[in-house]
Amino acid sequence: MADFDYIIIGAGSSGCVLANRLSENGKHRILLLEAGGSDKRFWVQVPIGYGKTYYQKAVNWMYMTEEVPGLNNKPSYWPRGKVLGGSSSINAMVYIRGNARDYDDWAAAGNPGWAYQDVLPYFIKSEANQMGAGRYHGDDGPLYVSDVSKELHPLCQDYIQAGRQAGLDFNPDFNGARQDGVGPYQITVRHGLRMSAAKAFLHPAMKRANLTVQTYAYATRLLFEGKRVIGVEYERGGRRCKAFAAREVILCGGTINSPQLLQLSGIGPRDVLEPLGIDVIHDSPAVGRNLQDHVGVDYLFKCNKKTLNNELNPWWGKLWAGLRYIFARSGPLGLSINQAGGFFKTAPDLYQPDMQLYFSPVSYTRAPPKTRPLMNPDPFAAFLLGVSNCRPSSRGYLKIRSCDPHKAPEIQPDYLSTDDDIQRMLRGVRFIRELAGTAALKEIITEELRPGAACASDEALVQDIRDNAWSVFHACSTCRMGPDPQADVVDHCLRVYGVESLRIADASIFPSLVSGNTNAAAIMVGEKAADLILSDTALGR
Template sequence: MPPPGPVFAFEVNTFDYIIVGAGTAGCVLAERLTASGRHKVLLLEAGPSDERFFVRMPIGYGRCFYDPAINWMYRTEPEPALAGRSGYWPRGKLLGGSGTINAMVALRGHPADFEEWAALGNPGWGWRDVLPYFRKLEDSPFGPSAERGSGGPMKVADVSAQTHPLCNAFLQACEQAGLPRSADLNGVNSEGVAHYQISVHGGRRVSTATAYLRPAMERAQLQVQTLAQVQRIGFEGRRATQVHYTVGGELRQARAAREVILCAGAINTPQLLQLSGVGPAEHLSSLGIAVVHDSPAVGRHLQDHLCIDHLYRARVPTLNEQLRPWHGKLRVGLQYLLTRGGPLALSVNQAGGFVRSRPGLSRPDMQLYFSPLSYTRSPPGKRPLMNPDPFPGFMLSAQPCRPGSRGHVELRSPDALQAPRIVPNSLSDPNDLEDLLHGAALLRRLAATPALAGLVAQEMQPGPSVQTREQMIEDIRARCSTVFHPVSTCRMGPDPAQSVVDTRLRVHGLAGLRIVDASVFPTVTSGNTNMPVVMVAEKAADLLLADATLNP
């Protein structure tokens, strides 16, 4: 005889671990925690499956950028230092999360980034500690070495033979400007420029959903629930024990026998904590939310990378001619369908790297991007990335690596369905503006090298009329934008007043609750954040499994 209804319902809804958010980090954990067969895991994701043509085709990036079915499409508060503009912050809302809609540049960052993490009071997170996880997660195109890994889930592609020929002109320009060439941007010396390595395999996007989650979905211990939006975490005393979520408007509840793991990303994780009564007490009380734990750093210390693009009309054909006219689209579309190759199988960011924008710096301070196409970013709904400019053009972009400005994320209301308030405070640290000015000056130096000067018909943006320091500042305020790397809103650190999790990623002051996603970064890494998030999740899985062994 089966037990009576309520008890039976309670049992089927109890898991060892409940993972909130099947994004870059959540998919890694779902695989690693179920591999032994000993733990029962529920993975909850607000968005749908990632089985979509434009998600898997690399250049479909442009389509995903503004698709509300798979994108949270956040907007920041108007930014006084950015001419009052409200920034557009896309975030993936589907299996694989932002790693399923991102530009696929595969970069670890600079070793000094992680030395800084350790120096901030986080032993176990220095470069030599995290390197084994970077090696474990990848299948490097250069084979195994002391620095690179082989046979890991995330296949990384070297596409240097397939990129647009203009990339070579960019790399030559960098050499002529005195910038070093890197043999491997993820190798022993990450300084310099090169073709970007990307998360693509066989012409299809590689995300943690494809690399980790898909194989794990075969396992009986893993239950994946899509279209399930978590509303809040439930506590018994100071222990997180339940997750409340909705599926198709129906409220459901699941219990975690061991732990709840928040992997909802740098915007939604602090939002969920605050909705659950964990955050700055004053803010929570002002919204009528009962305070479970006063944690002032929840939602604070937000960091992000800003970037300035310089756009050039070219004298030679660029990707614009292949991607804009219908006959060009047809040609590259057929090429993709028949060979899984061509420009649709690549990222828009084809070359770049970490460089020093000026002498006297101890390490690279600037990430460069080269895109052999041009487009003017326009408001949501226009999908400009799929529609490049109607003339040959290319873009050079500079992104300062270590911004000093700090923003925050806070609730607008106690309603879980309302987007939180995102306040980046861009350029509130005056050094950030100086860094962007150095970046812009470097882009002009590159455009003036013999390798590029002959190819430039006209500097379209900022344009030749923008010359003085004041004009350059005005241009930066009017045009610079995020490159979608928000982090640190639940940062790791030793002081519960200044941070949210400890070095084992457990929430300070509470039991049964961890955070594993970009929000725990103590500081932003120098470059793109996806691979560092995968690394954090790989290390977190080891921490969780070690703790489970100690406490069976």
């Protein structure tokens, strides 16, 4: 007899949702394995702590890509959560679902049941939005989403006014009826504490007798009986362990770890696996392919108004911010640095916004290498305007380097490898300059610190983009969902092609990137995956 009905590998955004929903009715025995440890850490729980966890090996896989030709042969650093809650425990907490057309495109690509009208109920089900229930929001779900528009730094109003002067409409809710416009971001914070997927979904479920959660459990390979997945082998406490599932194993390791485990287990491109001595269970060319990510560029401006730099740089400012947080759970320590933003089209004939904006009332030009000192900004007033391409056409890949499961895979995002991506980013940074030239910002900007006014020609701007573009940490699609077993990895029910009793539910299955931050969409995938699995169980499949 198997130890469990379902085994979930990875306690990230989707895995935490699945653990909750599959154990909810009390009928099924669930095992959740997580390679990292508990999320009950100070810098995980304090919102601004993501500056600390950004390079904290205890909670972060800290991946590094290969040298990227489009970034002038520089590698890209990829922090990924290795902790209960996964990347939702170390991210910047911005809650963006994506554009409705993103999901309609998923359905049109051969994935029935994934159009916007199909997935909207799962977004609503998952959230308790401070704005209240309505056509686009829920108010009784596990995930608390805060409207912090009244708590933002005053400079955000100057930015929003600049956006309106540049032709964008004010949008108080990027997750509502429309996405385009400029306005404040909603964040996954409640009472001054991070609302990760672990806090929202997993911790309440851990009280149930039918859910077993094992931390520091490093999955090394899937176990098979013929073509049927029957369990998983993993390392824990220096021992090699095995667990068996009577019904299914569900991979929720994310865009890097899910395809890595598939390849280690013999599911992947034959030409990758055979040279490493791995027996091919199923030759699946698409495992690790179609890698997509958002890349962004920031421009920094000195100004004559106070920013968070003035508040957080001096020791007395840090002390006051700390006291406000300790006694009232308020102030900058309880917020994200990404406080406002927006979405716009870089060309009038586009059917949806293709560019995301970011505004942060803070700057870090003097940060030492390998730090992200959100509590130690510059000693002068300055702010950041950023932009990223929502719909990149560049595609990368991921593949294992050896049969050693502890060796990080080769990751090549191949950023900015198409002319379309370059031209969109060029139009994006020119819009940053347009924002900076509006009356609202021009009167407070004293200097463009980076890249500087001398960087003006298309050639110079493109060079700057290649020199300074960075990952927005939204990698996806390495186990893409679609109708073609040769080009895709899972079908529209998230079942892995070529084997039985194995599904994937995380951002790796996205057919294409969503327009904006990816955590909300990953949680939605967990919600929908749970329904798909329980429906099959009810039908005796």
